[in-house]
Amino acid sequence: xxxxxxxxxxxxxxxxxxxxxxxxxxxxxxxxxxxxxxxxxxxxxxxxxxxxxxxxxxxxxxxxxxxxxxxxxxxxxxxxxxxxxxxxxxxxxxxxxxxxxxxxxxxxxxxxxxxxxxxxxxxxxxxxxxxxxxxxxxxxxxxxxxxxxxxxxxxxxxxxxxxxxxxxxxxxxxxxxxxxxxxxxxxxxxxx
Numbered sequence: 001x002x003x004x005x006x007x008x009x010x011x012x013x014x015x016x017x018x019x020x021x022x023x024x025x026x027x028x029x030x031x032x033x034x035x036x037x038x039x040x041x042x043x044x045x046x047x048x049x050x051x052x053x054x055x056x057x058x059x060x061x062x063x064x065x066x067x068x069x070x071x072x073x074x075x076x077x078x079x080x081x082x083x084x085x086x087x088x089x090x091x092x093x094x095x096x097x098x099x100x101x102x103x104x105x106x107x108x109x110x111x112x113x114x115x116x117x118x119x120x121x122x123x124x125x126x127x128x129x130x131x132x133x134x135x136x137x138x139x140x141x142x143x144x145x146x147x148x149x150x151x152x153x154x155x156x157x158x159x160x161x162x163x164x165x166x167x168x169x170x171x172x173x174x175x176x177x178x179x180x181x182x183x184x185x186x187x188x189x190x191x192x
Contacts, residue, residue: 014155017119021112021159024076026170028052029107032082033099033174038181042090049082071122077114081107096175104171108163112156 031052032045056075064070085103092098 017112017116017155018159018162020076021115021155022108022162022166024078024115025081025108025111025163025167028078028081028111029085029104029167029171030174030177032085032107033103033171034177036086036089037096037099037175037178040094042086042094045082045085045089046079049078052078074119074122077111077118080114081111084110100171100175101168104168105164107171108165108167109160112159112163116156 028049032048035048036042036044038044053075056073060070060073060075063072084106085099088103088106089095089099092102
């Protein structure tokens, strides 16, 4: 069972890295741009990413207390990408549309690169699978290697490309959430 699980995870590592890159980029950009535009202060996106990073370290501690290895959860590198979003907003003199288009693109492009560097520096949490004796699989249980598409030879390129495309509309959503927030605040104030 250990051998089969390990082979499954390694076969799907690149695919999951791409999916992870896109989901983390979009999750970061929607919250970061929301808070940055809400305050109007460049630096708020980095502050948001820092809080997310601290929360993840707390989660790592919780898993560690349950007996899992400490790098079972790898903390994603959000902060440098959020810094690029802040820098875009600052360099374009607080231009909201530049923050959405340029900042959103930079977050999507950069996060997979920073994350791959991060993952290369972390010990493989699945290496434990090799440290325990495991039964030999019968022939009918031998996993068939999936035929992986040529783009998956470069998960960072695919993750960055998909992330850059998807982070822009999600950044626009984060910016739009401000409109709704202000409307909600105005409605709340006028009713009193």
